[in-house]
Structure formats: structure tokens, C-alpha cells
Amino acid sequence: MRRSGTHGGHPPRPRPSLPSRAQIDAAAEIFRALGDPERLRLLLRLAGSQACVSELADDEAEKLTTVSARLRVLSGVRLVSRRREAKHVFYALADEHVLQLIHNAIDHAGESRNAAAAAFNQEED
Amino acid sequence: MRRSGTHGGHPPRPRPSLPSRAQIDAAAEIFRALGDPERLRLLLRLAGSQACVSELADDEAEKLTTVSARLRVLSGVRLVSRRREAKHVFYALADEHVLQLIHNAIDHAGESRNAAAAAFNQEED
DNA sequence: CCAATATTCCAACAATCGATGGATTGTTAA
DNA sequence: TTAACAATCCATCGATTGTTGGAATATTGG
Numbered sequence: 001m002r003r004s005g006t007h008g009g010h011p012p013r014p015r016p017s018l019p020s021r022a023q024i025d026a027a028a029e030i031f032r033a034l035g036d037p038e039r040l041r042l043l044l045r046l047a048g049s050q051a052c053v054s055e056l057a058d059d060e061a062e063k064l065t066t067v068s069a070r071l072r073v074l075s076g077v078r079l080v081s082r083r084r085e086a087k088h089v090f091y092a093l094a095d096e097h098v099l100q101l102i103h104n105a106i107d108h109a110g111e112s113r114n115a116a117a118a119a120f121n122q123e124e125d
Numbered sequence: 126m127r128r129s130g131t132h133g134g135h136p137p138r139p140r141p142s143l144p145s146r147a148q149i150d151a152a153a154e155i156f157r158a159l160g161d162p163e164r165l166r167l168l169l170r171l172a173g174s175q176a177c178v179s180e181l182a183d184d185e186a187e188k189l190t191t192v193s194a195r196l197r198v199l200s201g202v203r204l205v206s207r208r209r210e211a212k213h214v215f216y217a218l219a220d221e222h223v224l225q226l227i228h229n230a231i232d233h234a235g236e237s238r239n240a241a242a243a244a245f246n247q248e249e250d
Numbered sequence: 251c252c253a254a255t256a257t258t259c260c261a262a263c264a265a266t267c268g269a270t271g272g273a274t275t276g277t278t279a280a
Numbered sequence: 281t282t283a284a285c286a287a288t289c290c291a292t293c294g295a296t297t298g299t300t301g302g303a304a305t306a307t308t309g310g
Contacts, residue, residue, distance in 0.1 A: 018170065019231055021162075026234035027227060028162040035157030036298080039151050046146065053257060066299060068258060073298095077234075087307050090263050097233055102152060104226050106144055109151035109202075161268080178287060191269055193287060198268095212277050213284045 023107045026077075031119075039070050040102065046080060047099050050092035151202075158202045163187075164195050165227065171205060172224050175217035 019027070034040060042056065051059070057067040072114045073092050079098050083090045093099065144152070159165060170181065182192040196216055199205045204223050208215045218224065 001173045020229075023234065024165050025162050025205055027230040028160055028165045028228045030160075030234055031156045031165070032160030035153055035155075035160040037146075037153040040149050040153045040156070044149070054255095063300065064257075065301075066260090069298070069300090072258080084257095084307090087268095099230065099280060101226065101229050101233070102144075104222065104229070105152040105155045106148045108226070109148065109155055112192070116281090163268090179285095188270065189287075190271075190289095193289095194268070194270090197288080209277090209287095214287060 017110070018100075030077045030079065033073050033079055034102070034105075036073075039074055042070055042103065043074065043079065043093065043098065046091060046093050047077070048088050052085075052088035052090050054088070080124075155202045155204065156219050158198050158204060159227070159230075161195075161198075164199055167192070167195055168204065168218065168223065168227065169201065171216060171218050175208075177210075177213035177215050179213070181216070 008116065034043075041060070045051070045059065053068050053071065054064060056062075056071075057064045060067065071080060071082075075082055075091070078094050080091045081094050083092070158167075167181065170176070170184065176184070178196065179189060180194050181187075181196075182189045185192065196205060200207055200216070203219050205216045206219050208217070211221070
């Protein structure tokens with residue numbers, strides 16, 4: 001049964017060309033970096049104010065190397081920026097978009113209760 | 126340094142204090158589900174049109190159980206919705222929000238070249 | 251130079267993840 | 281009921297991940 005054309009329901013949406021494989025991979029990498037509670041918390045911490053590694057480690061009561069490793073992942077996908085100042089290396093959110101992305105996810109998590117099935121069908125879990 | 130006050134396009138987003146731990150965990154779970162190229166591709170495929178598991182498996186030349194497992198992850202965080210119709214189970218994007226999230230990430234990946242250092246001194250949007 | 255401090259690099263390790271085949275459940279038709 | 285098909289559940293396996301201690305690097309100050 002191959003009926004992939006006869007179920008109307010999707011409005012004609014301007015499809016901005018399908019993302020390339022490279023783009024999908026890049027996006028997945030970003031999401032993967034975001035997909036860890038500790039890294040996410042670190043990002044939100046940086047949203048408040050920039051900080052150096054030792055300060056962050058002290059703040060979250062974690063090992064230095066642990067925090068450094070987390071920052072390395074976040075920095076690897078440019079979610080945070082690095083800046084050296086004397087002996088310290090300061091990290092900061094790359095830009096406001098990052099925060100938006102996170103808050104979008106939090107939003108989605110909060111409302112997904114019934115929004116999920118809304119446009120599709122009503123079902124009960 | 127720019128203050129978040131006079132942005133001419135965003136609805137008044139009240140800074141929602143700091144997200145709770147549960148919210149962070151939930152967001153991380155969503156990001157983790159998004160953090161896999163195959164799952165991401167599956168989502169984009171569903172953005173085109175809903176489909177049942179076997180159709181998706183056939184479409185992407187993957188095992189049925191593999192696709193089912195991927196969908197299970199996506200469904201687990203309500204990124205996609207499930208609907209049973211006769212013998213088939215149809216999956217669809219949970220809502221448009223999901224697509225926005227993905228395109229935001231792709232966007233970020235594309236522009237992250239110089240956006241990284243922007244936040245530290247002068248930023249431009 | 252050497253010492254002290256801040257951070258990253260490296261090499262384990264346990265924990266988790268994704269794919270997969272086979273068993274199981276669910277649905278329809280005879 | 282049995283048969284056929286669709287999808288999920290379960291157990292396993294190989295690969296990857298996150299943490300961590302110790303070594304290496306970088307920077308500043310004697």
C-alpha cells in the first residue's frame with residue numbers, strides 16, 4: 001500500500017530547499033553538543049556572564065578537566081567563544097541565538113504535552 | 126554592549142528566570158534526540174509528508190527495526206506524533222516548532238564562523 | 251633560568267548508544 | 281481459528297561518550 005500522495009492536510013509551505021547532508025551533519029553535531037544536561041547547564045551559566053574555566057569548575061563543583069572537556073565540546077561547534085586573558089581562558093556564549101535555541105527546546109518540552117498530536121490526530125497515551 | 130530591550134521584531138520575551146533542573150534535563154533530552162544525523166534526516170523527511178514505518182524504511186533503505194528505533198527516540202520526546210491506521214502506524218512531525226529548531230541549528234552552523242567572537246565585543250544581528 | 255598557576259592533552263575506564271535479528275504483539279482477511 | 285503482514289519489544293554487540301588522574305603546555309612572576 002503505497003499512497004504517499006493522497007492524504008491532504010499539509011498546507012503548501014515554502015520549502016527552502018532541502019538541507020544538504022553536510023548541513024544536516026553540522027546541525028546534528030550542534031544538537032549533540034547541546035544534548036547533555038551538564039553542558040546545557042554550563043551554557044546557561046555562561047548566559048549570565050562569561051567566566052574562566054577554574055571559576056566555572058569552582059562554581060559547579062566539578063573537576064577542572066571535566067569542565068574543560070565540556071567547554072571543548074561546546075567550543076568545537078562554536079556554541080561558546082574562547083578568549084585568553086593572561087593566565088585565564090574566558091568562555092562566553094557565542095551569541096544570543098544559542099540561548100534562543102535552548103529556550104525553544106525548553107518551551108517545546110513544556111508544551112509538547114498536547115501540542116504533539118494536535119495537528120495530526122487526537123490520541124491518548 | 127547592547128541591552129535586550131529595543132528589538133524590533135521579537136515578541137516581549139520575559140526572561141523566564143533560570144530554568145529548573147527538570148527543564149534543563151528535558152531540553153537536553155530533546156537535543157540528544159536531535160543530535161543524530163539519521164534521526165535528523167528522518168525528521169526532515171517527515172517534514173515533507175507523514176509516513177508509516179515501512180514506507181520510511183523503504184524510502185531510506187534501512188531496516189524496519191532500525192527506523193522503528195529511531196522513531197521511538199523521536200517520539201519519546203514528542204518530536205513526532207504517532208497515529209495508527211489499520212496495520213500501519215503513521216508518524217508525522219509534532220509541530221512546526223520542530224522544523225524551526227532544526228533550521229535554527231542549520232543556520233547557526235552556517236554562520237558560526239564569525240558569530241563566535243561577536244558576542245564578546247560588538248555583536249551584530 | 252625555575253616555580254607557580256591555569257588550562258589543555260592524553261590514556262584509561264565505565265556507561266551509554268545505535269543497529270540488528272529474532273520473538274512477540276497487534277491487525278486484517280480468509 | 282490460522283495465515284499474512286506491520287510494528288514493537290528484547291537481548292546482544294560493537295562503537296562512542298563522559299569522566300578522571302596525571303602529564304604536558306602556556307603564561308606570569310621571581
